[in-house]
Amino acid sequence: MKSNKRTHDFRALELKISEQSISPHTIYFKEHSVREHSSDKPSGRTLFIVNVPPYADEKGLKNAFSEAGTVNSVIFATKPNAEIQSEKFTKETCKLSFKVCYLVFKKVSELNKALELTELRPMNSNGHEIIVGMKKWIQEHNAAVELPQVLKERIETFMKTHDNKTQSEQKQEKQLEQQDDEGWITVTKGGKVQSFARTEKVESKIMAKEESKKKRKELKNFYTFQIRETKMKHIVSLRQKFEEDKKKIVQIKQSRRFKPF
Amino acid sequence: MVKRELKNSVSEEETALDVANENGKRPIQSSNKDGPKRMKTKSLYRQPTAAELNRLQETENLFNSNLFRLQVEEVLQEVKVKEKTVKRFQEWYNILKSHLISIPEDVKEYDLTEKAFEKHLKVKLPVTNEIRKSKVIFRFHKFTDVEIVGSYMLGCSIDSKLVIDLQITVPAETYTKNDSVNYKYHLKRAAYLAYIASHLRKLESIEEIKYTYLHNCSTKPLIHVKPNGKLGNHLSVHINLVCDSDTYKLHRFSPTRNNLRESWLLSVEQQEGADVGPPTPHYNSSVLTDLTAAENQTFLNETLVNKENLKQAIILLKIWVRQRKLQVSGHVMSMLIAYLVQMKRINNIMSSYQIVRNVWIYLKSSEWDTKGISLHKGQDTPSMEEFHTHFPIVFLDRSGYYNVCWQMCKGTYFALRRESGLAVDMLDNGKINSFIPLFMTPVSILMQFDHILKFKNFPKLKQAILDRAPKSSKVNYGLDQLALVTDTLYDLLSKGLGERAHLILQIVEEEFSWPVTKTVNNAKKNGYVENLSFGFILDAVNAISVVDRGPPANLPDAELFRAFWGDKSELRRFQDGAITEACVWDARALAERRAVPRQLVNYLLALKYDIPSTELYHICSQLDELTARKSAGGQQMEESALAVLQAFDELRRDLRALSQLPLDISAVYGISPVFSYCEPFPALGINLDRNPRRRANASLIKELHNAKLPEYTPVNKAIVELSHSGKWPGELDAFRCLKAAFHLQIAERLSSQHALPAHAYPAHVDVLRNGLVFRLQVAHPKEITLVRREVERGVVRHKESEESAALQCDTVLMPRLRGALHGLHQKHPAFGPAVCLFVRWLSCQLLGDHWPRSVSELLVGAVFTLPAPLQPPAQPAAALYRALKLLATTDWSTHMLAIDFNDDMSREDITELERKFAGRENQTPYLFIATAYDGPQPSVWSRRSPTKQVVLRTQLVARGTLDYLEKALLVDMVDSILPAFVPSLSGYDVLIYLQKRLVPHCTERLDAAQSSLAEEAVVDDVIPVVEFHPVDRYLDELRSAYGEFALFFHDRYGGDVIAVLWKPDVKEIKEFQTLNANALEQVSVGGETKYRVNKEAIVEDFQILGDGLVKEVIINK
Known part of the structure; x- marks a missing residue:
């Protein structure tokens, strides 16, 4: 019974990739409602979608919901409430899988309209075509080849920010060494007080x-x-x-x- | 020594007690006696008794042999003739005996050359027509007794295909003085046999009565009787005729005597006054075997009566011989035991294990071919030298006249000796449970030999040999022509192959039997085909030599050499200055050189017997084309791999010489399979793209609509180790960034210092050397630690994850394993090609992607490192058959392999591994192959795949392949066995057909034709497009997106179809969950909305994701 109640909130619609699709996947969506809303998923304007096909991209989903209104941003994640990874030096190629998606509309009314939709537009419309297959693989392969100068620049900027970060961390540790109001001293590995590594x-x-x-x-x-x-x-x-x-x-x-x- | 024996006998009693315990007979007794109180203390901490203490102490000292002995007891128990059978047989035998005794004396005399006798008896004589040339008058004299002889009587028979020998002694008056010559004796004996057979036909308790030959020798027929009822399923009975020992004087059959006249045999008029002719030891022995039977039987009886341990040893030896299919009879084995008892090398106080071991040690160093042995005491018999000149193998019986091994071919004896040597080695190898390979593993022909020679037209060959045989040997062998052919061919082959072969062994077909109402000639016409084949065990080093060096030209031996080799022999001057006769064979690539024995045998048989090579069938190099590069004019894998290794060596030198790097390069290790010759299609170093689109030093793929895709070019991966430094950052991302910086620097230096085109990526550097692309990756153990690192409540912990394990495998373990495998290939040159064959087989069966490469390599490696009961194979095909057999017959849920490359593992290590194996969780990894290079996690390479399901499926396919191969090679002698590499596509749910032109390696498919490479200039200043494998990318996407719903199967080497199998649970109706809503569609079940996996949509996705690559998707009904 419990699960039934939960599925009630979800609306189910077929998401086609193009007009010719015969047996498309069904996506399930509802209003995104959690206790703590973050700024990138504002309450009242965010649509939460599950079972998004692996190949779907931002533009495609915008197209699908284009009848409801303008979509401000599209956020993909593998799981609901997954943390967004911070910027990393080595870009991990995300593995293809079914995803969840947060669609942020411009206006609250547009979200309501979206929840009332009875049909979605195909993803490949408005002159957009999802890049898949040979084309995608060739592009990926070519994109992986970086000019040495570009790579060098990336390395330098990353190391600079990394150095800055470690420096500020060290500074923070130094500050912790100072006596606080109640006279306590935090022992860190960088400080004067000898301590052992906590491993x-x-x-x-x-x-x-x-x-x-x-x-x-x-x-x-x-x-x-x-x-x-x-x-x-x-x-x-x-x-x-x-x-x-x-x-x-x-x-x-x-x-x-x-x-x- | 004495003390030790005493100890042994004590522990044996204990063992026996223990076995009884296991059979469940004793515990009932003990629990009754001691009651429940005892039960409570039956833990490990109970008070020990003195006897138990003793036993435990011994167990500790003799652990290995104790385990061995427990197994010996088990197997002896298993092969013992069941009491029920013994009782039934006794009843049956009594009926038979009284029936036989009741045969009346017959006073009538028959002329055996006429048909009247056979008509009277209504059975045929078990002889060929040739024997009936002489006029013989036969009268049936009543025999006095029927005896049970042989192993059953001695109590050392095996309860499987049990044959009980009955012996009837023909009275001496049946034979006249002159009957000893010209097969008259044999003819009379056959008549006697037929007489008995005709009487037995009426007996109701016999289900079937046939004639057969003893040891396939056509001059010694027997009656083969199958008792009726259940007894017939358990055993059969042979009735054998012997004669009174006083029928003839033994010296009439000395090896130098002639008893078979040339004139009779060859049907020519005898010249007056001609001498008696050449000696006929072979013929003589065929009479002697009957004359001496009684004496030897009594002797064996005396030696073995009440000597249980000796009998057990004989049983063990018989099991051992039968598993190896050696043509050594139980009689010879018993006689050998008797001989060793006589020599005081063994006695009944020894345990059966010790006796068997001593027998093997004796056989290992015996030389029956030059220094025969004799059971006879005394000097009054012909000398040993006399026997040696007339028999290949000499083992004289009690009388001193009869050679027990008169029928034994040299090959058989050498095989016996070789196997004994191997057996001793196995016993001494503490790392394996030697009992299993010694006694429990049957050896099949296909596994045993590297090369098998078969004849498509045996009768023609036989005739050719008989025509060319010298008269003396023709007279000697008489009508036993098969023996003559076998011995002649053996001599020819062993002389021709010489050092190339460790062993040459004739393989004889099944035993032949026929109904008593048919003549031999008639019976042979329908069904039975006389045939012969030879198996060679080759010496891996000598077999591939292309030159056979003969003696120097000025020695008289040179003439003999020339005479043997014919025109092939020519004078040659060698590098060391010697000028000798030599034969040179035509072979260049290694694969061709492995086939030199085939060339040699073809040549010799054509030269000596005019047999064209089309009538010979070799089982050796049928699979060579699987490792040849079809698109490059059939270049063999080994040659291309060698080119890669050479280029890599040069690159290594260049790398070491690099200057101006912040840290020096301390070591470079190759990790790609090609570095141990395990890659079926190594990179060729040819860049066909003359006008590449380039970015820096690398080429890009042209994105134009109809541009041709570049040929798939694999990279050769290597790991670069830098010298030690403490300055690596302690944060993973920064660490990787610094690594990228190193890659950049290495690329820069390689370009500027050595003018090698190089291109850096964050994770590796690609560099071009000799047209080959090498992918270098800087590795440091700290990276693994950083991946494992995890902070939990302020404490740094190191936790193994899949990512860290994979990184460790790639950067730490793989270099070591690759090095070990490379060493294995150097030691056994068949290893690399065998892996290639196995990998191709797996891939062709669409299972390749589910078997990590290293697991396949280790499995094939096991064939070479754990070859017991055989020796490592010298031919890749033989290794493939063995690998398939190993895979198919091992129960992987209870057995593991511990591969020890360089004696790095001790017995304790292996025991420890076995414990870990037994304690692994839910049978993962299912396929457990551990090496000394596995790091902290044993069997690290198979940790994720193959899964149990995949292994079981592969085992099934392997079994099918082996069945097919055995039939195709050994029976049908087909030319191409490639059907073993064609998978069945039925049984899969969906088939995705791909555009053939986009599939890498599609020119290497089984059905592709060979083409030569268009010679094009190598563009040497730019790295070609590497590792662009559209099918792999497609499969990766499919597996990551739909892996939870389906399994995908594909042939890596040019397969244009991907087979899809739904997982069983996709059909189930599910509930909807936010976290698990993947690919679900709504269905209404009984008015309620339920959910199910949307298979149709997924199939459509296959088409969408493979846009441009997929030709069509077909759903199998």
């Missing part, structure tokens, strides 16, 4: 050290029960070995059943 490796090293310290204090072969226990342990290990051996035989027996012919 898993270091932590486990320290723990191991503690453990060995504890062991050194312990007396072995002191009480009779300890001697008895070590003997027993030896036998147990032998037994385990034997058991393993037998298990192996059973396994072989099961798989080949010792029938040579």
Whole structure:
């Protein structure tokens, strides 16, 4: 019942790529409503669409909803509420898959109009054609070839911003070293106060050290029960070995059943 | 030694006890005795008893052999004749015996040359017409007894295709003094046999009665009886005739004596006063085998009675021999055991395992071909030298006259010796459970031999050999012509192949039997085809040599060499200054050189016996065209790969010499399959685009509407390691940016310092050397750490992810693996081509994309590193068959492979791996192949694929392929076995047909014709368009977008069709979820709106995404 109620909010319409499409995909959309609205998905003007076909692009969706009104922006994501990745040096080629999409209309009325639509226009209209297949692959291949100067420039600008960023971070850390109002000092790795790196490796090293310290204090072969226990342990290990051996035989027996012919 | 034996016998008792435990007989008893209290303490921490302590201690010391012994017990239990069968047989035998005894004495005399006798009996004599030339008068003298002899009586028979030997001793008065010559003895024996057969026909308890030959020897017929009822399914009975030991004096059959007159055999008038003729040891032995049977049987009885361990050893040896299909009878094996007992090398106190081991060690170093052995004590018999001049293999029996191995061909003995050596090696190899390959793995012909020679017209060859055989050997072999042909051919082949072959072994067809009412000649006419083939195990190094060097021209041996080789032999001057006779074979490429044995055999048989090569059939190089580049005039893979490796070496030198880099280049490793000769179609280094559209040093694809696409050019990938530095940034993006800067610098320096066209990308540098494109990638372990890094509550953790694992595989593990595989190829030159064949087979079956390349390489590598029970193959095709067999017959859910390239793994490592394998989660990875270079995660290469479903499907296809190959090669002798590489497209849901001209490698398809390359100038200053593979891109898009709904299958090497299989769950009706709404359409089920995957839309998407590439999409009904 619960899921039924949820699907009620969604409207379903077929999204064609061109007029000739015979069996298009069905997209499902509703008004985007979450508690916290961000500036790029303003409340009241944003349409939330799921099951957008892999090849759909911005212009295509604008075309599809062009009867409702003007679309300000189109935001694609693989999952609802996915964080938008910050600018990176290596551009990751996004893998083709079904997506979700946020369509931001210019006016609130246009969104309402969109929710009332009974038919969508094909994506390939208004002189737009989605680039797919051979054309797309050739373009991608050619685009990957950068002039050395261009690459160099990109590297330089990125390193500059990166250096700036690290510098400001260091500055921040330095500031943290200062006493705050209540007299507390935050210990960071860049500061004067000696500290250790907070990594898993270091932590486990320290723990191991503690453990060995504890062991050194312990007396072995002191009480009779300890001697008895070590003997027993030896036998147990032998037994385990034997058991393993037998298990192996059973396994072989099961798989080949010792029938040579 | 003594102490140890004592210990062993103790532990054996324990083992026996343990086995009983496993059979479930003892636990009931013990639980009854001890009650529930004992049950509670049956944990690992219970109090040990003294006996248990003892046993455990021994287990520790003799772990391996203890495991071995447990398995031995199991298998002996399995092959033991069931008690039920024994009881049934005894009843049946009693009836048979009383029936046989009741045969009355017959006083009538028959002339065997006439038909009257056969008419009277209503059965035919089991002899050929040639034997009936002499006039023989036969009278049936009643025998006194019927005995059970052979393995069943001794208690060392195997309960599978069990044959029980009955023996009837023909009274001495049946034969006259003169019957020993000219097959009169044999004719009378046959008459006697027929007489018995005619009486047995009336017996109701016999379902079928036939004649057959003992060990395919046409002078020794037997009666083959199938008991009626259930007993007939379990066993059959052979009735054999022998004669009284006092029928003839043994010395009449000494190897130097003649008992078969030339005049009789060749039907020529005997010249008066001519001497008796050449010795006939072969003929003599055929009589001796009957004369000495009783004595040897008693001797075996005495030696083996109540010696259980000896008997068990014989059973084990018989299993071992049968698995290898060697033509060594159980009788010879028993006699060998008796001999070793006599020599005091083994005794009954030893365990069966120790006996078997000793037998193998003995056989390994035995020399029966030059230093025969004898069970006879005393000096009164012919000397050993005499036997050696007349028999290839000598093993004399108790009497000292009869050579037990008189029928054994040299090849068989050498095979036995070789296998013994291998068996000892296997026992000593602690890393494998040697029991399985020794006793449980049948060896099939196709797997065993590198090269098999078959004859399409055997009767013609046989006649040719008989015509050219010297008279003495003709007389010697008499009517046993097959033996003559086999021995002659063996000698010719072994002399011709010489060092090239480790082993030459004749392969004899199935045993022949025929109804008693038919004559042999009639029976042979319908159905039975006499045939012979030879298998060669080649020496990988010697077999490919193109020159056979003979003796220096001035030595007398040179004449012999010339006589043997005919016109092929010519005088040659070699680089070391020697002038010798030599034969030179015509072969250039490695693939051709591997086929030199075929050329050689063809030549020899044409020279000696006028057999044209069209009548010979070789199983060796049928698959060569799969590794040849059809579009480049059939250039073989190995030659192109060598060119790549040479260019890479030069490039490496250039890279090391680069100056003015912030960090020096410390090492360069190749990681592409081509660097270990594992790439079916290596880059050729030819740029056909004369007028490229370029950007900097790289070419671009022309975007014009009807521009021709550039030929697909693969890159050869390599990893570049820089010298150590602590200044790499600690943030992933910055790290990668710096890496890009290095790529830029390397490209710049390569261009300016070595004038090599190079182009930098963020992730790699492309550089052109000798027309070949190499893709260099700077790698640093810190990058992997950075990918793994994760901050959790302020603590830095390192977590393995798919991305980090992939990066580690590419940059750290692959260079090591590639190096190891390259080494493997150097050691076994068949490895690379075998991988290529396997990869092509997988790809042709549309499964190539589901098998990571390295997994295929490792699987084929296993054929070479874990060859037991065989030796690594020398021919790629043989390696392919073995790889397919390994894939098809292994149960991958319970078995793993541990591939040890350079003895890097210890026994403990392997045990540890086995533990990890047993404890893996939900059978992933399903195909578990571990190496010493896997890093922290064993079987890293198969971690994601192939999946269980893919493996099972591949196993199914492999089984089909093997069945087809066995039939096509061994039975039908077809010329092309490429149908094994053609997939069936039925069973797939959707087929996407592609534009053929856009498919890379489409000129290499199986059905493509060979074309030579148009010689065009190589444009040397620009990197061609590389790695532009439209089909791959299309498949990537399909898999990433629709991978959750369907599987896609494609042949990488020129396949113009993509086969699609829906996953089973796409048909299901689903509920709608915001997070999982992909490709759903609305359907109404019973008035309610439900959702289902919109298959039609997806199929339409296939067309949309492949715009320009897809020709048509067809839905299979």
